Amino acid sequence: MPLAPSDDQITIDALTWDPYPIYRRLRAEAPILRVNSIGRTILTKAADTRAVKDDPARFSSNDPTTPMARAFEAHTLMRKDGEAHMAERMAMAPTFSPKNLKTLWVPAYEKVLNDYLDRLPRDEVVDLFPALAGPLAARVLALILGLPGASDEDLQRWSQALIDGAGNFGYADEPFERVAKANKEMNALLEARVPQVKAAPDQTALSVMVNADRPIPMSQIVSNIKIAIGGGINEPRDALLTILFGLLTNPDQREALMESGEWNLAFEEGVRWVAPIQVSGRVALEDVEMRGVTIPKGDVVMTVQASANHDEELFDHPERFDVFRKKASHQSFGSGPHHCLGTHLARQTIGRIALPTIFERFPNMELVDPSKVVWKGFGFRGPLNLPVRLNG
Amino acid sequence: MTRITFITADGAETTVDATVGDSVMRVARDANVPGIAAECGGAKMCATCHVYVDEAWFDRVGAAPEDEQDMLEFAASEARETSRLSCQITLSPDLDGLVVHLPESQI
Ligand code: HEM
Ligand code: HEM
Numbered sequence: 404m405p406l407a408p409s410d411d412q413i414t415i416d417a418l419t420w421d422p423y424p425i426y427r428r429l430r431a432e433a434p435i436l437r438v439n440s441i442g443r444t445i446l447t448k449a450a451d452t453r454a455v456k457d458d459p460a461r462f463s464s465n466d467p468t469t470p471m472a473r474a475f476e477a478h479t480l481m482r483k484d485g486e487a488h489m490a491e492r493m494a495m496a497p498t499f500s501p502k503n504l505k506t507l508w509v510p511a512y513e514k515v516l517n518d519y520l521d522r523l524p525r526d527e528v529v530d531l532f533p534a535l536a537g538p539l540a541a542r543v544l545a546l547i548l549g550l551p552g553a554s555d556e557d558l559q560r561w562s563q564a565l566i567d568g569a570g571n572f573g574y575a576d577e578p579f580e581r582v583a584k585a586n587k588e589m590n591a592l593l594e595a596r597v598p599q600v601k602a603a604p605d606q607t608a609l610s611v612m613v614n615a616d617r618p619i620p621m622s623q624i625v626s627n628i629k630i631a632i633g634g635g636i637n638e639p640r641d642a643l644l645t646i647l648f649g650l651l652t653n654p655d656q657r658e659a660l661m662e663s664g665e666w667n668l669a670f671e672e673g674v675r676w677v678a679p680i681q682v683s684g685r686v687a688l689e690d691v692e693m694r695g696v697t698i699p700k701g702d703v704v705m706t707v708q709a710s711a712n713h714d715e716e717l718f719d720h721p722e723r724f725d726v727f728r729k730k731a732s733h734q735s736f737g738s739g740p741h742h743c744l745g746t747h748l749a750r751q752t753i754g755r756i757a758l759p760t761i762f763e764r765f766p767n768m769e770l771v772d773p774s775k776v777v778w779k780g781f782g783f784r785g786p787l788n789l790p791v792r793l794n795g
Numbered sequence: 796m797t798r799i800t801f802i803t804a805d806g807a808e809t810t811v812d813a814t815v816g817d818s819v820m821r822v823a824r825d826a827n828v829p830g831i832a833a834e835c836g837g838a839k840m841c842a843t844c845h846v847y848v849d850e851a852w853f854d855r856v857g858a859a860p861e862d863e864q865d866m867l868e869f870a871a872s873e874a875r876e877t878s879r880l881s882c883q884i885t886l887s888p889d890l891d892g893l894v895v896h897l898p899e900s901q902i
């Protein structure tokens with residue numbers, strides 16, 4: 404079979420600022436396309452993205468061509484497959500058990516949320532990105548990981564440094580220097596925390612990994628904590644901001660949910676509408692035939708779940724935010740062996756607590772000017788700002 | 796060869812051939828039975844492979860262990876006594892003819 408068609412027109416800039424019209428065109432015209440500017444083959448149809456992620460035997464997560472290992476100073480679970488991946492994933496999984504969610508993390512989230520809502524200024528315009536969504540995501544993560552001493556500012560700075568370092572495909576110096584400094588600070592913090600959780604074990608991710616009967620190596624514990632810092636803040640932050648934007652620009656839907664209390668619908672629709680993680684990369688381990696083309700062994704494919712979530716075969720008017728749309732599976736949490744460990748946590752906290760609490764406390768909240776909200780991101784996507792008046 | 800029958804919430808039946816040793820989830824996915832999302836691929840992490848085991852079969856399949864019951868609380872459709880995660884039901888010869896009911900929704 405022939406190779407997939409290739410493209411020289413699509414730029415990283417275009418994918419970063421306004422990807423959805425591009426994906427719509429590709430779903431119709433070239434659902435498997437080699438995009439030269441990013442050096443990868445992108446898949447934009449829901450059936451294809453799911454098939455790749457569910458097939459780790461032929462599509463590995465171990466993409467050696469990303470700067471991720473250098474940024475993390477290690478290989479992390481996200482990039483591993485099979486047994487090695489499961490060992491590390493299961494090391495952290497007990498923290499996320501349904502019982503811990505219910506008895507520990509959901510109550511902790513409620514408390515932090517209410518404290519952070521209390522301190523928002525009432526009679527001026529507030530940007531909910533820095534004033535609420537960022538710090539809330541950071542604080543909750545700190546509690547779950549077992550890093551209560553880390554400040555919201557440090558956590559957000561480390562997270563951004565890791566993301567910029569791991570995304571530093573140009574191998575520029577500055578991001579690597581910034582992430583090296585962040586690594587030093589995180590290492591110091593973890594070194595101090597390990598004896599403490601050994602002395603007083605709890606259900607936090609650090610403690611569960613350190614105190615396991617057969618612990619994974621310390622270096623892997625450290626890198627897993629780092630990946631959770633790098634990847635556990637921006638998705639809940641961006642999901643919350645995206646859903647708030649959707650509800651604030653669709654007052655009829657917001658009204659209806661105020662009545663019905665089905666805030667979980669807003670959660671699912673928000674993460675479908677703009678997936679906080681838009682793409683997942685995999686490497687073909689052998690020649691694979693799909694949709695009439697051959698994906699050659701060694702090719703790096705980007706499965707675009709953002710596009711899968713807008714696939715016209717599953718969703719009518721996918722570009723609309725519509726909490727009452729006909730249910731269909733979105734892929735915002737991935738699928739297969741790397742399926743998000745934080746899925747239920749995010750669902751329970753954002754969908755069942757944050758949304759009702761925020762709209763009950765601020766029933767007249769208004770977006771200052773929807774056209775001023777800036778959206779950005781090819782890998783991770785969300786609004787960069789969300790200026791509102793809390794009391795309308 | 797064993798056979799499994801899936802019955803959707805609105806009563807549509809699909810019967811498929813299955814191999815001993817496979818999970819009920821895997822059988823459903825391989826045969827494209829609609830109504831099993833199985834997002835985590837069988838890791839007991841997603842609760843999108845929820846089924847209600849038919850009353851007549853429940854004794855043979857057995858109730859969900861405690862950790863599975865905890866996860867079932869996150870299922871989109873209400874968990875009942877006969878609820879199981881289908882990725883955790885492994886087919887044995889004595890499950891030939893098994894009947895499971897699909898919930899209204901997995902998401
Ligand atoms: C909870 C943690 C994280 C999750 C769930 C997550 C998820 C993802 C997903 C879904 C992708 C798409 C491609 C792939 O799987 O290779 C991805 C890629 C990527 N992630 Fe992670 N990530 C996490 C943490 C991080 C962190 C901490 C960083 C940065 C420091 C990072 C940097 C990247 C980069 C740069 C890519 C693009 C790689 C490529 O082009 O192949 N991720 N991540
Ligand atoms: C709305 C919020 C979130 C979204 C949309 C999201 C999305 C995702 C996606 C798409 C992946 C799959 C990566 C791949 O296929 O390569 C993933 C993996 C992961 N997520 Fe999440 N995530 C969210 C929240 C969280 C939170 C709060 C945590 C932790 C505190 C978390 C922890 C993880 C981890 C550890 C993985 C890696 C699992 C593995 O490789 O086995 N996520 N997430």
Ligand code: FES
Pocket residue numbers: 820833834835836837838839840841842843844880881882883
């Ligand atoms: S497939 Fe996810 S719990 Fe069964």
